[in-house]
Amino acid sequence: MSLPDAVIFDLATRVLQAQDQAHTIAKLTDEHPQMSIADAYRVQDELRRRWMARGERMVGLKAGLTSKAKMQQMGVNVPSFGILSNAMARPENSAIAIDELVHPRVEAEIAFVLDKPLAGKGLTIDQVIDATAYVIPAVEVIDSRYEKFKFDLVSVTADNGSSSRYVTGGRPRDPRELDLRTVGVVIEKNGEIMATGASAAVVNHPANAILMLLDHLADRDEVLPAGSFIMTGGITEAIAVARGDSIVARFQDMGSVSFRFA
Ligand code: 0L1
Ligand code: MG
Secondary structure, eight states: OOOOHHHHHHHHHHHHHHHHHTOOBOOHHHHOTTOOHHHHHHHHHHHHHHHHHTTOOEEEEEEESOBHHHHHHHTOSSOEEEEEEGGGBOOTTOEEOGGGOSSOEEEEEEEEEESSOBOSSSOOHHHHHHTEEEEEEEEEEEOOSBGGGOOOHHHHHHTGGGEEEEEEOSOOBOGGGSOTTSOEEEEEETTEEEEEEEGGGBTTSHHHHHHHHHHHHHHTTOOBOTTOEEEOOOSSOOEEOOTTOEEEEEETTTEEEEEEEO
């Protein structure tokens, strides 16, 4: 049975305060063990409604938990999807305020920008590529609002997939000119290599994350409109960061994304 609307609103208030004030909360399923994934997306819907009510603009969506390593770590075989607002975006080479975050980590991702709408189940990678204007390197700063970054799929989904900030950079590339399965990625923190990976780590091809997102959206009668910005999930494990850290994520044939934490 789904949770009553009043409980969803209360949970959205709890999550939003934790996000805005940078503090941790107990995972939502501690108090509501019967909470479902559908309930978690209802909390996200309420977060989106509140973000828009205070003037934020929705710019796209994120797929998280899309690498085999992260799925295995969480014991799940489905990703967690989230919403990206303009308030989460930070410019390349900027300083991200660490005081606004709880215990941030960074992960390198390939982002897609569509120039045609996509909708429905059963599409192919080629159809995703055909609808893509360009792909661009991105780094997501994830920051779970749950204590010690520990959660279950329901709780992390209600926390909008731990989203907090994201930075794009490098060079926009035509996806037809790249082999999107074999893009090598290196993450450096303060000049030291912290993680390396190849883009096939994201469900064998980052466009597969978009196909999974489309399945999820179809169940909700939603689509990806032209202009959508979609982050497809971390290629490597997420790297913990602290004040003063400089991050450079280098993407083979796509350039790099740099910023720091202050
Ligand atoms: O974007 C992500 O892959 C994060 C999904 C949520 C899990 C986490 O916080 O690591
Ligand atoms: Mg991510």
